[in-house]
Amino acid sequence: MKILNSIRVLIASFHQKIWIVVIFAVLLSALLIPVSFLVKVIFDQAIPNNDVNLLLKLTVALIALMTCNGILSIYTRATILRYTKDAVSNIRNALSxxxxxxxxxxxxxADISRIHKILVYDTEKLDNFANAIFSVMIPSACISLCLVIILIILNLQMSLLLLAITPLIILITEFLRRASKKSLSQFQASFESFHKKSLFLLEFNKLIKVSSTQQKEAEHHKSIVRELNNSSLRMAIGFIKMSNYQEVVFSVSSIILLAWGSYTVMQGSMTIGTLMSFYFCLFLLKRYLNTIGSALPSVIEGTDSWQQCTRLLSEQHDETYTGTIQHVFDGKIxxxxxxxxxxxLPLFKNFNLSLRPGxxxxxxxxxxxxxxxxxNLILGLYQPHEGTVYASDMAYTQWDIQYLRSKIxxxxxxxxxxxxTILENITYGIPNAGPGAVQEAVQYSGLHEFIESLPEGLHTVIGEKGASLSGGQRQKIAIARCFLAKASxxxxxxPTNHLDESTVELIASSLKKQKHTPSVLIITHTERLRxxxxxxxxxxxxxx
Ligand SMILES: Nc1ncnc2c1ncn2[C@@H]1O[C@H](COP(=O)(O)OP(=O)(O)OP(=O)(O)O)[C@@H](O)[C@H]1O
Known part of the structure; x- marks a missing residue:
C-alpha cells in the first residue's frame, strides 16, 4: 500500500509521459513473440529436415530480434530514467x-541531523527506488506477463504446472520481505546514530580535544560502526536469501517441467520444437523475474525513505507571518x-517598545x-501571543515578512x-554592493587594518565558521555586513562581546554617521553604550 502510494505520487510528476513507458514496455514484449516461434521452427523443421539454410536464416533472425530487444531496452531505460530523475529533483526542491x-x-x-539525512540520503534512496520501479520493474513485469501468455499458448498443461508453484514463490518472497523490513528498520536506526555521531565529531572537534575525550569518543564511534556493520550485514543477507530462495524454487520447477515436457514429447502429444520454445521462454521469464527480484531491495529501502520525505513535507511549521504587502519602511518599529x-510564565507581558528613525x-x-x-520578535521570527508588532505603522501580519527583513x-x-572569502562573507545577501560601498563598510566596522595586513585582502579565504579568525575579527565582519546593507x-x-574599547567607540560613531538615518537597536548586558x-x-x- 505504501509502495503504491509512493508510485502514485512519483507518477504524478510525469503522468503526461507515462504512456511512453507503457509503449516501450509493450514494444519490448512484442519483440519476444516471434522469438518463441523461431525457436519452435528450428527444432520442428530445420533440424529434422537437415535444412542448414533454414537454420542459418532462423539464427540470423533470432540474433537480430535479440539485438533489437537489447537496444530498445537500453533506450527505454534511459528515457524512463530521465523522467524519474526529474521527479526526484522536484521532491528534492520541495524539501529544500x-x-x-x-x-x-x-x-x-528540529532534529537537524534527521533533516540532513532526509535531504541527502533518503532522496538518494528515493532516486534508486524510482529507477527500480519504473526503469526495471514495470518493463520487466510487462515482458514477464507477455512471456507467461506465450507459455500458455505453447502448452497449457505445462503452464498450469508452472502456475502451481507461483503461490510458493509469492509466499517465500512475502516472508522474506517482512524479515528484510525488520532488518531494514534496524539498519535505518543504526545508520541514523552513525550519521548523528559523525556530525557531532565534526562539529564539536574542539570541545572533544579540550575535554580530552578523544579516546572515549573513538570507542563510542567504533561501537556505532560495529552496530551499523552488523545491521547492514543482516539486511544484505536477508536480500541475498530472498533472491536465492526464489532462484532455487525456480530451478527445481524448471527441472520438473523439463521431465514432464520430455515425457509428453515421448507420448507424442507435444513436438520437441514446442518443448524447446517453451523452455527458451521459461529461461527468458526467469531472467526477467530475477531482474525484478534484484530491484526489490531498492524498492523496500526507498519506500521507507519516501515515508521520511513525505513526513517532513507534511509538517505544518511554516513561517509565522504570511502577509504580502511590501511597503516603504522608515525604521519605525x-x-x-x-x-x-x-x-x-510569560517572558513579556503587555510589553511596549518604540524604535524611531535616526x-x-x-x-x-x-x-x-x-x-x-x-x-526575534522584531525580526518576525516569533509572533507575540497577544498584542501586535508594527513596522512603519503597519501590523506585521500585513507585511511581506521576508521583504521587511530585507530592510533590517x-x-x-x-x-x-x-x-x-571575507568579501563573500561581507556581501552575503547584498550581492550588488560596489567596491566603494564595501570599503566604506570595512572602515565603519574597524576591519580595514586587519584586511590591509592580509596579502589577499578582501579575497582571503576564511575557514568553516571563520575558524582562521579571532572572535573580534568575526564580529567586525558581521558588523561590516550590517553597515553595507544600508538598512532602515x-x-x-x-555587539561589544568581542570588541575592545576603541572599536566600540568607532562603531558607535559610525552608526551616527549613517546618512540614511536608520533606527538602531542595541542589545547588551553591559553599560558600555548607555x-x-x-x-x-x-x-x-x-x-x-
Ligand atoms: N527556543 C526556546 N525555547 C524555550 N525557552 C527559550 C527559548 N529561547 C529562549 N528561551 C528562554 O527564554 C528566556 C530568555 O532567553 P533570551 O535568549 O531571550 O535571553 P537573553 O536576555 O538574550 O539572554 P543572554 O543575555 O544570556 O543572551 C531564557 O530563560 C531562555 O531559557
Missing part, C-alpha cells in the same frame, strides 16, 4: 523549499502590549531576561561567518 519555509521556532526544535512566553535604543538586561527573544540589518549573537533598522545583539543611546529599555528580571 520546505526547509527554508520552516519557522524559526520549529527550526530551533512599535511593540504594542505584546505578551510572549515559551512555557507557562534614534538609538539600548535594551539592557541580565542573562535570560529576554533580550534575544525581543530581537542584524548582527546576531551567534557566529554567522562561513567558509569563503540596524539591530546589534551583544551614554551613546537616545533611550534605554531595561529588562530587569526574566519577566518584563
Amino acid at each position: 523549499e520546505k526547509l527554508l519555509r520552516l519557522s524559526h521556532a520549529s527550526y530551533q526544535q 512599535e511593540c504594542r502590549d505584546i505578551t510572549f512566553s515559551f512555557g507557562e 534614534e538609538t535604543t539600548l535594551v539592557i538586561g541580565p542573562n535570560g531576561s529576554g533580550k534575544s527573544t525581543l530581537v 540589518a542584524v548582527v546576531l549573537q551567534e557566529d554567522t561567518t562561513f567558509q569563503g 533598522l540596524i539591530i546589534l545583539d551583544e 551614554s551613546r543611546s537616545d533611550q534605554v529599555i531595561e529588562l530587569k528580571t526574566a519577566y518584563a
Whole structure:
C-alpha cells in the first residue's frame, strides 16, 4: 500500500509521459513473440529436415530480434530514467523549499541531523527506488506477463504446472520481505546514530580535544560502526536469501517441467520444437523475474525513505507571518502590549517598545531576561501571543515578512561567518554592493587594518565558521555586513562581546554617521553604550 502510494505520487510528476513507458514496455514484449516461434521452427523443421539454410536464416533472425530487444531496452531505460530523475529533483526542491519555509521556532526544535539525512540520503534512496520501479520493474513485469501468455499458448498443461508453484514463490518472497523490513528498520536506526555521531565529531572537534575525550569518543564511534556493520550485514543477507530462495524454487520447477515436457514429447502429444520454445521462454521469464527480484531491495529501502520525505513535507511549521504587502519602511518599529512566553510564565507581558528613525535604543538586561527573544520578535521570527508588532505603522501580519527583513540589518549573537572569502562573507545577501560601498563598510566596522595586513585582502579565504579568525575579527565582519546593507533598522545583539574599547567607540560613531538615518537597536548586558543611546529599555528580571 505504501509502495503504491509512493508510485502514485512519483507518477504524478510525469503522468503526461507515462504512456511512453507503457509503449516501450509493450514494444519490448512484442519483440519476444516471434522469438518463441523461431525457436519452435528450428527444432520442428530445420533440424529434422537437415535444412542448414533454414537454420542459418532462423539464427540470423533470432540474433537480430535479440539485438533489437537489447537496444530498445537500453533506450527505454534511459528515457524512463530521465523522467524519474526529474521527479526526484522536484521532491528534492520541495524539501529544500520546505526547509527554508520552516519557522524559526520549529527550526530551533528540529532534529537537524534527521533533516540532513532526509535531504541527502533518503532522496538518494528515493532516486534508486524510482529507477527500480519504473526503469526495471514495470518493463520487466510487462515482458514477464507477455512471456507467461506465450507459455500458455505453447502448452497449457505445462503452464498450469508452472502456475502451481507461483503461490510458493509469492509466499517465500512475502516472508522474506517482512524479515528484510525488520532488518531494514534496524539498519535505518543504526545508520541514523552513525550519521548523528559523525556530525557531532565534526562539529564539536574542539570541545572533544579540550575535554580530552578523544579516546572515549573513538570507542563510542567504533561501537556505532560495529552496530551499523552488523545491521547492514543482516539486511544484505536477508536480500541475498530472498533472491536465492526464489532462484532455487525456480530451478527445481524448471527441472520438473523439463521431465514432464520430455515425457509428453515421448507420448507424442507435444513436438520437441514446442518443448524447446517453451523452455527458451521459461529461461527468458526467469531472467526477467530475477531482474525484478534484484530491484526489490531498492524498492523496500526507498519506500521507507519516501515515508521520511513525505513526513517532513507534511509538517505544518511554516513561517509565522504570511502577509504580502511590501511597503516603504522608515525604521519605525512599535511593540504594542505584546505578551510572549515559551512555557507557562510569560517572558513579556503587555510589553511596549518604540524604535524611531535616526534614534538609538539600548535594551539592557541580565542573562535570560529576554533580550534575544525581543530581537526575534522584531525580526518576525516569533509572533507575540497577544498584542501586535508594527513596522512603519503597519501590523506585521500585513507585511511581506521576508521583504521587511530585507530592510533590517542584524548582527546576531551567534557566529554567522562561513567558509569563503571575507568579501563573500561581507556581501552575503547584498550581492550588488560596489567596491566603494564595501570599503566604506570595512572602515565603519574597524576591519580595514586587519584586511590591509592580509596579502589577499578582501579575497582571503576564511575557514568553516571563520575558524582562521579571532572572535573580534568575526564580529567586525558581521558588523561590516550590517553597515553595507544600508538598512532602515540596524539591530546589534551583544555587539561589544568581542570588541575592545576603541572599536566600540568607532562603531558607535559610525552608526551616527549613517546618512540614511536608520533606527538602531542595541542589545547588551553591559553599560558600555548607555551614554551613546537616545533611550534605554531595561529588562530587569526574566519577566518584563
Ligand atoms: N527556543 C526556546 N525555547 C524555550 N525557552 C527559550 C527559548 N529561547 C529562549 N528561551 C528562554 O527564554 C528566556 C530568555 O532567553 P533570551 O535568549 O531571550 O535571553 P537573553 O536576555 O538574550 O539572554 P543572554 O543575555 O544570556 O543572551 C531564557 O530563560 C531562555 O531559557
